Amino acid sequence: MAEDGLIKVRYIHRVHRQGRVYLYFRKGDYHEGPLGSTDGTLELQAEVDTILARLTKAQEAASKPAPNTIGGMLRAYNKSAEFLSNARSTQRACQDHIDEMTADFGDVLLFEVTQAWLRDLRDAWAIRGHRAANVRMQVLKNALAPAVNDQADVRIKGDPFHKLAKVKRPHGAPEAHPIWEDHEVEAAIEDAIARKTPGLARAIGLGRWGGFRRATICAIPLNARPIGYDDDGAAHTRLFWVTEKKKILCDKREDPRLTALMARTPNVAMTIAYNADGMPWKARQLNQAIDRLMARLAQAGKVRAAVTEKGEVYCPLDIHGLRHARGVEIAMAGGSDAEIMSQLEHATDRAAKIYRRQADRRRMADGAQDRVDKVVSLREARKTRDAANKA
Known part of the structure; x- marks a missing residue:
C-alpha cells in the first residue's frame, strides 16, 4: 500500500x-x-x-504437447522412472535432445511414425556424425517405447525401430577410447610422480586397475578402501563405493598394483585422487591434465602418437581408455561376462561382450602370429641344417 x-x-x-x-x-x-x-x-x-x-x-x-504426439511422449519420458534413474549429467544431455526434438517434430502424430519416417530422420541426423545420430535415435526409441509396447492401444503400428540399423562409424575415423598398453600406463604414472602430481598418478591407477569411470575417479573418497578378510582370515584392502554415474555398488578386492601405487603416494585430500592444489578433481580439469601429460609423453616418444591436420603431435589415449584396458585385461584372463560386469560396475552385459570380443580378437591374432613364428623358425632351422650338410 x-x-x-x-x-x-x-x-x-x-x-x-x-x-x-x-x-x-x-x-x-x-x-x-x-x-x-x-x-x-x-x-x-x-x-x-x-x-x-x-x-x-x-x-x-x-x-503441454497434444496427446498422441511425439512431443507428448518426449515430455512424459523426462518424468519417467527410467529417465530419473540416470546420472544428472546423462539427464542433462538427454534433456537437450528432448528439447530439440520437441521443437523440430513434437507435433508429429504417433501413427505417422513408421520405419521409413525414422530412416529419413536418422539419415538427416547422420550429417552431424554417427554418434550424434545414434544417441538421438536411442533417446527417441526410449521415449516412444510405451507406445510401441502397448499394442492393445495401438498408437504406433508394430515396432518401427526393429532392424533399423545404426549409423556406422565412418571408415578411417579414429577408434573411440583406445586401450592403454601397460608401458604407457607406467610411463604416465612415473611422469606424473616425477612432476610432483601424485594425485594425477592415482587417477590413472584408479582408471587402469580399478576400472572406474571419470566421475567416480574424481569423487571416490579415502574411506572407500576398507580392510576386508578372505576365507582364510588374511586381510586385504577392498574398494567399496556406489559409483557416480549408474549408482551401482562397487565391492571388490583392490588390485595389488593399485595398492602399491597408493603406498608410494601421499594422502592429501579426502578423495583418493586429487589435483595439484590438493583438491578433488573436476571432470574437465582431469581430462585436460591427462591430455597435457600424454601429449608431452607422445612428443617424447614414450607413448603412441598421432598428428593433427596442422602437424601437431598428440596422444589419442584418453582416461576412459583406461577402463577399457581393465575390461580387456579381465577378458584376456578368462573372465566371464558376469565377472567383468561385477568388476566394472556394469548394469548390463553389453560392454562385457565387447571386451570379450576384443580379447578374443587379440588372442587369436597372437595365436596366428605364434603359428607364423613357428613356421619361420622351422624354415630357418632347415636352412641351417642344409647348409651344415653341404659343408
Whole structure:
C-alpha cells in the first residue's frame, strides 16, 4: 500500500496522452490495454490478476504437447522412472535432445511414425556424425517405447525401430577410447610422480586397475578402501563405493598394483585422487591434465602418437581408455561376462561382450602370429641344417 492510500500494482505501464493517463498491462514482450480500471485501485489489481491467470493458462497449454504426439511422449519420458534413474549429467544431455526434438517434430502424430519416417530422420541426423545420430535415435526409441509396447492401444503400428540399423562409424575415423598398453600406463604414472602430481598418478591407477569411470575417479573418497578378510582370515584392502554415474555398488578386492601405487603416494585430500592444489578433481580439469601429460609423453616418444591436420603431435589415449584396458585385461584372463560386469560396475552385459570380443580378437591374432613364428623358425632351422650338410 502506497503512502497516498493507492495500491501498487505490478506490470502497469502508464502512457500520458493529451492530458490523460492510460494504463497498459506489460510483462516481457506481452502488452495489453488500455485497461478500464482506475490506477491504484483493487479493481485494477483484479484486472491484472485476470490477465496473469489467462497468460499462465495459455503458457501451460502451449508447453503441454497434444496427446498422441511425439512431443507428448518426449515430455512424459523426462518424468519417467527410467529417465530419473540416470546420472544428472546423462539427464542433462538427454534433456537437450528432448528439447530439440520437441521443437523440430513434437507435433508429429504417433501413427505417422513408421520405419521409413525414422530412416529419413536418422539419415538427416547422420550429417552431424554417427554418434550424434545414434544417441538421438536411442533417446527417441526410449521415449516412444510405451507406445510401441502397448499394442492393445495401438498408437504406433508394430515396432518401427526393429532392424533399423545404426549409423556406422565412418571408415578411417579414429577408434573411440583406445586401450592403454601397460608401458604407457607406467610411463604416465612415473611422469606424473616425477612432476610432483601424485594425485594425477592415482587417477590413472584408479582408471587402469580399478576400472572406474571419470566421475567416480574424481569423487571416490579415502574411506572407500576398507580392510576386508578372505576365507582364510588374511586381510586385504577392498574398494567399496556406489559409483557416480549408474549408482551401482562397487565391492571388490583392490588390485595389488593399485595398492602399491597408493603406498608410494601421499594422502592429501579426502578423495583418493586429487589435483595439484590438493583438491578433488573436476571432470574437465582431469581430462585436460591427462591430455597435457600424454601429449608431452607422445612428443617424447614414450607413448603412441598421432598428428593433427596442422602437424601437431598428440596422444589419442584418453582416461576412459583406461577402463577399457581393465575390461580387456579381465577378458584376456578368462573372465566371464558376469565377472567383468561385477568388476566394472556394469548394469548390463553389453560392454562385457565387447571386451570379450576384443580379447578374443587379440588372442587369436597372437595365436596366428605364434603359428607364423613357428613356421619361420622351422624354415630357418632347415636352412641351417642344409647348409651344415653341404659343408
